[in-house]
Amino acid sequence: MNIELELKNETPHFAKPMLADSPYKVLNLYACLGGNRVLWTDCKVTAIENDAEIARLYQERFPNDTVIVGDAHQYLLDHYKEFDFIWSSPPCPTHSRARYWGFGINGKNPVYPDFKLYEEIILLQHHFKGKFCVENVIAYYEPLIPAQKRGRHLYWCNFILPNILTNRDNSGALNQKSVMKDLINFHNYDFNKYEGTQRILKIARNLVDYEAGKTIFATAMGIFEKSNLKQISMFDEVT
Numbered sequence: 747m748n749i750e751l752e753l754k755n756e757t758p759h760f761a762k763p764m765l766a767d768s769p770y771k772v773l774n775l776y777a778c779l780g781g782n783r784v785l786w787t788d789c790k791v792t793a794i795e796n797d798a799e800i801a802r803l804y805q806e807r808f809p810n811d812t813v814i815v816g817d818a819h820q821y822l823l824d825h826y827k828e829f830d831f832i833w834s835s836p837p838c839p840t841h842s843r844a845r846y847w848g849f850g851i852n853g854k855n856p857v858y859p860d861f862k863l864y865e866e867i868i869l870l871q872h873h874f875k876g877k878f879c880v881e882n883v884i885a886y887y888e889p890l891i892p893a894q895k896r897g898r899h900l901y902w903c904n905f906i907l908p909n910i911l912t913n914r915d916n917s918g919a920l921n922q923k924s925v926m927k928d929l930i931n932f933h934n935y936d937f938n939k940y941e942g943t944q945r946i947l948k949i950a951r952n953l954v955d956y957e958a959g960k961t962i963f964a965t966a967m968g969i970f971e972k973s974n975l976k977q978i979s980m981f982d983e984v985t
């Protein structure tokens with residue numbers, strides 16, 4: 747198994763030149779079971795997840811990824827320069843309308859919205875040279891940094907997303923009676939394998955639709971490919 751149990755304190759270095767024939771280095775923060783990552787190809791993925799049992803299952807699902815059990819927020823700060831594309835899915839409950847409206851087990855107790863979400867967006871917007879996508883639910887307040895709204899999610903990216911990210915319909919997962927079965931079908935993953943301490947339904951609801959994950963990833967890769975082509979044609983002109 748490829749799970750590193752402690753964060754490595756490596757000296758950060760700048761991302762490699764983005765060449766078409768070398769796989770892109772991708773950081774998948776708050777990786778969960780990699781719903782977003784299912785259809786990513788031609789890349790080398792490092793995934794960060796702090797629940798060791800989820801990390802074990804992620805590694806089983808994506809054996810070629812490097813999986814690190816640790817704090818995604820700190821990992822981003824220490825390592826962002828090493829990647830071409832960064833995806834971050836910070837936990838959403840403190841921003842969610844469901845919690846604000848009083849649903850769920852913590853519904854009646856207000857908490858501060860977790861501003862690590864905005865810390866990461868600001869860091870990436872101002873310091874990161876590659877492409878990024880930070881994903882969260884639609885908040886109960888006006889987002890402090892403008893986002894692109896698609897379906898039931900907000901995305902903060904340094905590129906424009908297509909208007910439609912997915913044509914898959916997960917409305918079945920709203921049916922209380924069959925919700926678990928529907929989520930298993932929708933994500934094509936048996937969440938009952940999980941043997942940790944989090945609620946299985948909560949985990950199953952966390953996953954991004956793999957088709958949306960693919961569209962966003964392909965959009966970022968398309969921008970890289972275009973800029974590589976430009977660089978190659980400029981090089982051809984001067985030689």
Ligand SMILES: C[S@@+](CC[C@H](N)C(=O)[O-])C[C@H]1O[C@@H](n2cnc3c(N)ncnc32)[C@H](O)[C@@H]1O
Binds near residue numbers: 797800835953
């Ligand atoms: C919203 S889910 C991410 C869903 C994921 N993008 C997907 O599509 O499958 C958030 C995940 O972050 C994990 N997590 C929460 N806090 C974390 C932290 N500080 N560092 C790393 N992982 C964390 C949770 O255990 C959960 O699996």
